[in-house]
Structures are given as structure tokens and as C-alpha cells.
Amino acid sequence: MxxxxxxxxxxxxxxxxxxxxxxxxxxxxxxxxxxxxxxxxxxxxxxxxxxxxxxxxxxxxxxxxxxxxxxxxxxxxxxxxxxxxxxxxxxxxxxxxLDAWPDFPAAAARLRKRYVVASFTLLTTSLVVDVSKRNGIDWDVIISCEMIGIYKTRPEAYRTAAKWLALEPADIMMVACHNFDLDAARACGYQTAFVRRPDEWGPGGPPDPNPNPACTVVVDGFAQLADKLLSDGGYSVQG
Amino acid sequence: MxxxxxxxxxxxxxxxxxxxxxxxxxxxxxxxxxxxxxxxxxxxxxxxxxxxxxxxxxxxxxxxxxxxxxxxxxxxxxxxxxxxxxxxxxxxxxxxxLDAWPDFPAAAARLRKRYVVASFTLLTTSLVVDVSKRNGIDWDVIISCEMIGIYKTRPEAYRTAAKWLALEPADIMMVACHNFDLDAARACGYQTAFVRRPDEWGPGGPPDPNPNPACTVVVDGFAQLADKLLSDGGYSVQG
Missing domain, CATH: 1.10.150 (DNA polymerase; domain 1)
Known part of the structure; x- marks a missing residue:
């Protein structure tokens, strides 16, 4: 697939x-x-x-x-x-x-040439619109749990996002720096990409979590994610 | 406003x-x-x-x-x-x-520099994603009635779109080539822009409707809409 x-x-x-x-x-x-x-x-x-x-x-x-x-x-x-x-x-x-992590906007623009690139978030719709305009991020679509009415990590949230994208869950890769979101997406049949964000909670915050080895890919940042997903004609998952 | x-x-x-x-x-x-x-x-x-x-x-x-x-x-x-x-x-x-009307993508890009530019549509989310990628249209947000569960021209559709945009209806301008959609939006407090699309139904189809004079603006196309809404520092409505 x-x-x-x-x-x-x-x-x-x-x-x-x-x-x-x-x-x-x-x-x-x-x-x-x-x-x-x-x-x-x-x-x-x-x-x-x-x-x-x-x-x-x-x-x-x-x-x-x-x-x-x-x-x-x-x-x-x-x-x-x-x-x-x-x-x-x-x-x-x-x-x-808020500012976006600096490696995201350019990677998102690269990824949009081959993939549908969506925000899938607990945040409000208008928050994503505002920060995206501020940071020069263009999404193909914003799917806020506000729209669904059911919030991650409930399975119905992931299933509804897949329905709106008109895709099977296996054709979608959830990208996050947290296992809880990726684990829930995987349980619904999504592929998963763990992106390390060691500074998410600041230097005094909790350490960056260890990615669940069940993740489809694990990368250190968004440029690496784009490199990996754009190599060899798109990302194909064995299985 | x-x-x-x-x-x-x-x-x-x-x-x-x-x-x-x-x-x-x-x-x-x-x-x-x-x-x-x-x-x-x-x-x-x-x-x-x-x-x-x-x-x-x-x-x-x-x-x-x-x-x-x-x-x-x-x-x-x-x-x-x-x-x-x-x-x-x-x-x-x-x-x-489908192809977009040729005057839209460039006008949308111009308008996004000052406004939140949203698709607000009866069409499915994935349809808008697909045609937008094909035609080089970047939206700030797609609001499909599929997401709302209530379809235009029901008032709850327009009210929900305003809520997700975190705006008062009066701060939003509905843009369409049909009176039925604009009339319903206006009844919910939206500003309205009628854009003439005389070829919507082809040469043998019904004639382009006459815009309801209650519309905030009436324009012949999207370039004219952008010119009007981007002049003098943004569009201010008297009232």
C-alpha cells in the first residue's frame, strides 16, 4: 500500500x-x-x-x-x-x-507536491488558520477535532478524518511527536511517523519520549521526514 | 465593520x-x-x-x-x-x-494576503482537496457541509462556519454566483458578494441570475472582486 x-x-x-x-x-x-x-x-x-x-x-x-x-x-x-x-x-x-518549529513550513511545502498534507488537531480551526498564516504554512485541509465533535484519541476522530479524506486509514500516515496520538491512530489502521521534538517542553521539561518501535518511520525532524517520504517515488509500506 | x-x-x-x-x-x-x-x-x-x-x-x-x-x-x-x-x-x-474558472486561483492568492479565504461548500471535503491541488488553489481552510452535517442553505450551516472561523457573521463575506446561497448567508448576518458566472450552465443553460440588490458587492469576476476588496486598505462596510 x-x-x-x-x-x-x-x-x-x-x-x-x-x-x-x-x-x-x-x-x-x-x-x-x-x-x-x-x-x-x-x-x-x-x-x-x-x-x-x-x-x-x-x-x-x-x-x-x-x-x-x-x-x-x-x-x-x-x-x-x-x-x-x-x-x-x-x-x-x-x-x-505561536511560532512553528522552523523546519516545518518548508518541509510541508515539499510534501504537498506528492501528498495531501493535513492538520489533524485538538486545536480550534481558527487557531490553526491564524498560526498558519503567521508562519507561511499552507495545508491542503485542516481537520480540527472541533469540526468532528469527537477529540483524539477517541477512534471516531481518526475514522472521521479518514472518511473526510476519502481514504482508507492504511493510506494515511499520522505524524506526531507523541506516542499517545500515534498509538491511537495505529489502532485505527493508520501508518505512523514519529518526529522527535526534544525541545517541546523546554530544557527543564520532561524528556523527549522514546518512539514506539511499532511506528512506520522515526525521524529527527521535518526535513528528514520529507527526504524519506519523497525518495524513490513516494512512500510505500510493505504489508 | x-x-x-x-x-x-x-x-x-x-x-x-x-x-x-x-x-x-x-x-x-x-x-x-x-x-x-x-x-x-x-x-x-x-x-x-x-x-x-x-x-x-x-x-x-x-x-x-x-x-x-x-x-x-x-x-x-x-x-x-x-x-x-x-x-x-x-x-x-x-x-x-474539474477545472476552476481561470480567474479564480490568482485572485484567491491575492485575497489571502489580507483575508482568511475559505471554501464553504456542499461538496465533499476530499473533492475540494482534489480540485484545489489540480488547479493550484490554496485555501486557508475548507469548510465542507459534510463536516458540519447540516447543508446550506440551513442557517445552522452558516452559523457553524462563523463559529469555526471565530468571527461574527458580519465579519464574513459569502461569495457566490447564486442568490439562494447569498440570501441565506445574509439572513444569518453575513456580508455578500455576487460574482457573475454567465457560463455556469453553458451557452444553452439558464441565464445568469440577476444579483439581489441587497448584495454588499456585485462583480463580473474574481479579479474585479480582488481589486475591490484590496483597495483602500481592506473592505469596510458602512453600517
Whole structure:
């Protein structure tokens, strides 16, 4: 079988949320004379936000709403109550203005010449639109779990994405830097590509996970992914 | 208020379905020694297909399925039963390989520099992906009614598109060559742009409709739309 579409996890895999959100906290904190381990604050914020959306089924909220609610929780927990409503709004809006990892936009453009290149994400549709315009990323299609109403890692999310792409799951390769997303995609019949993102959680964050050996391919970055998937006339999977 | 996003009807407005589908019928018919008014066959096929999907609510089928089912109906009605299964498949697949009107791709690229440019369509997600790759069209986002589960012209379709774009309807301009779509969008608070497509139904088809004077703008083509919306720092609507 031959891979026809690549579905990219976007929040953790494409966007440098740690530096962006940590920086937004640090800037707001400095303006209010606050001191904190901003990298740790950002990571706790990310952990809680993920926990608030992964596996959701037809929630009344989307990931932007979760980001807003968890922000106040984390600010309270770290004793940062001096942050004003305007500060909080600025931190929250930073999610829509994150930088992508520098190796992604060019690799995506190369890959689009042979594959359907899709964002397949927990993030809101509008967040992906905003960061993609900012970073010069052109997708063939954005599939946000907001559209599906069922969030990764529930099987119905992966099955719906395949249906919308009009492809068998085996013709799709899920690309992510996390095993949990790739394992769930593989259980639905997707091929899987693990891309190492050792700095996802910053230098003080958890270590980069070891890729599950069941992955179809494991690469160190997006240029390597493109090299591998564009060699010898497209990527064919044995089996 | 200022328009921030443009949502383009795609099937009738961007794609030259009449020439593509009429040509596919003519080619298949010639191979089987059949004679017919292929332009009329294509138009009847389009009419029935639209009737089978507009206003659908959570159907078990999508527009590709409707195109497949209505194809057999139209073939029977016009006495073209000699068309084989392979002929029918070839005609059906032509929907995913249509040409865009030549003035669209360049105008879309210009408009993306200032606006979010979205396909907002009855067509399936994969159909838009396929024709966009073929015609060199890059969208910021594809919003297929297949994703929403509720089809234009039902208000919930327009409201959901606005929600996913994270915009008020008044910040969105629906672009189409049909009043029915624009009227429904306007009723939900969208701005509206009527683009004349006099050849949509071919020379023997129904005349190009007269734009509803309630439209925000009326233009003769996509280059004119881009000129108008990109002049004087973006399009601001009085009111």
C-alpha cells in the first residue's frame, strides 16, 4: 500500500508552544513585578489544558475555551493573581500567534507536491488558520477535532478524518511527536511517523519520549521526514 | 465593520462543472456510439444532484454519494443505458478533477494576503482537496457541509462556519454566483458578494441570475472582486 495523505498533529508537533506561552507569561509577569519559573508555569498550563480536551465527546467548549479556563486555574495555583484581565487576555491570545518549529513550513511545502498534507488537531480551526498564516504554512485541509465533535484519541476522530479524506486509514500516515496520538491512530489502521521534538517542553521539561518501535518511520525532524517520504517515488509500506 | 474572512461557494462559483461533466458524458457516449444533448444531460444531472443535497440535515450520505446515485437516474432518463460501469465511474470521478474558472486561483492568492479565504461548500471535503491541488488553489481552510452535517442553505450551516472561523457573521463575506446561497448567508448576518458566472450552465443553460440588490458587492469576476476588496486598505462596510 502507498501512503496518500499525511495528517499532522499540530499543537505539540508543529508549534513551539513552550517558548511562546512561557514568553507571554514572563512578559506579563515582568510588567507586574512578579517572579516565577515561567517555563514550569507554561508546562503546567499545557498539561492541564490537554487534560481538559483530550478524549472529549461533543463538548460544549472548544480548545480555546479550555485555554481560557485553565489559564485562571494555573495563575491562581502559582500565586500570580496580580496578573490583570488584560494580561490574561494577552497570554490567551498568544496561542493564536505561536511560532512553528522552523523546519516545518518548508518541509510541508515539499510534501504537498506528492501528498495531501493535513492538520489533524485538538486545536480550534481558527487557531490553526491564524498560526498558519503567521508562519507561511499552507495545508491542503485542516481537520480540527472541533469540526468532528469527537477529540483524539477517541477512534471516531481518526475514522472521521479518514472518511473526510476519502481514504482508507492504511493510506494515511499520522505524524506526531507523541506516542499517545500515534498509538491511537495505529489502532485505527493508520501508518505512523514519529518526529522527535526534544525541545517541546523546554530544557527543564520532561524528556523527549522514546518512539514506539511499532511506528512506520522515526525521524529527527521535518526535513528528514520529507527526504524519506519523497525518495524513490513516494512512500510505500510493505504489508 | 470590516470584513475579515471570505467564504467561497465552490461547486458552482469556482468550478466549471458544466464543461467538465458535459465533456465526460460526451467522451463516454462517443465510445459507446451514443448521441445526446450532452450539455442538457450535464445540466439535468447537476440539478438533480443539488436537489439531493441542499438543506440536508445529518444525511447518511455525502455529495459524492449523491453524485453517484443521481448519475444512474439521469442515464436511465436519457436512455443512455449502454454506458458501462466503467463509463459511469469515469464520469463520477470527473467531479474530483474539474477545472476552476481561470480567474479564480490568482485572485484567491491575492485575497489571502489580507483575508482568511475559505471554501464553504456542499461538496465533499476530499473533492475540494482534489480540485484545489489540480488547479493550484490554496485555501486557508475548507469548510465542507459534510463536516458540519447540516447543508446550506440551513442557517445552522452558516452559523457553524462563523463559529469555526471565530468571527461574527458580519465579519464574513459569502461569495457566490447564486442568490439562494447569498440570501441565506445574509439572513444569518453575513456580508455578500455576487460574482457573475454567465457560463455556469453553458451557452444553452439558464441565464445568469440577476444579483439581489441587497448584495454588499456585485462583480463580473474574481479579479474585479480582488481589486475591490484590496483597495483602500481592506473592505469596510458602512453600517
Amino acid at each position: 502507498t501512503v496518500k495523505a499525511l495528517t499532522f498533529d499540530t499543537g505539540g508537533t508543529i508549534l513551539d508552544w513552550h517558548r511562546g506561552i512561557g514568553g507571554a507569561f514572563a512578559a506579563a509577569g515582568a510588567a507586574r513585578g512578579l517572579k516565577a519559573d515561567w517555563a514550569a508555569v507554561a508546562n503546567e498550563y499545557r498539561r492541564r489544558s490537554l487534560k481538559g480536551i483530550v478524549n472529549a465527546e461533543r463538548p460544549a467548549y472548544n480548545f480555546d475555551d479550555v485555554h481560557r479556563a485553565k489559564l485562571d486555574e494555573v495563575i491562581a495555583e502559582f500565586g500570580l493573581d496580580a496578573l490583570t484581565a488584560a494580561d490574561r487576555d494577552a497570554i490567551w491570545r498568544t496561542w493564536h500567534a | 470590516t470584513v475579515k474572512a471570505l467564504t467561497f461557494d465552490t461547486g458552482g462559483t469556482i468550478l466549471d462543472w458544466h464543461r467538465g461533466i458535459g465533456g465526460a458524458f460526451a467522451a463516454a457516449g462517443a465510445a459507446r456510439g451514443l448521441k445526446a444533448d450532452w450539455a442538457a444531460v450535464a445540466n439535468e444531472y447537476r440539478r438533480r444532484s443539488l436537489k439531493g443535497i441542499v438543506n440536508a440535515e445529518r444525511p447518511a450520505y455525502n455529495f459524492d454519494d449523491v453524485h453517484r446515485a443521481k448519475l444512474d437516474e439521469v442515464i436511465a432518463e436519457f436512455g443512455l443505458d449502454a454506458l458501462t460501469a466503467a463509463d459511469r465511474d469515469a464520469i463520477w470521478r470527473t467531479w474530483h478533477a
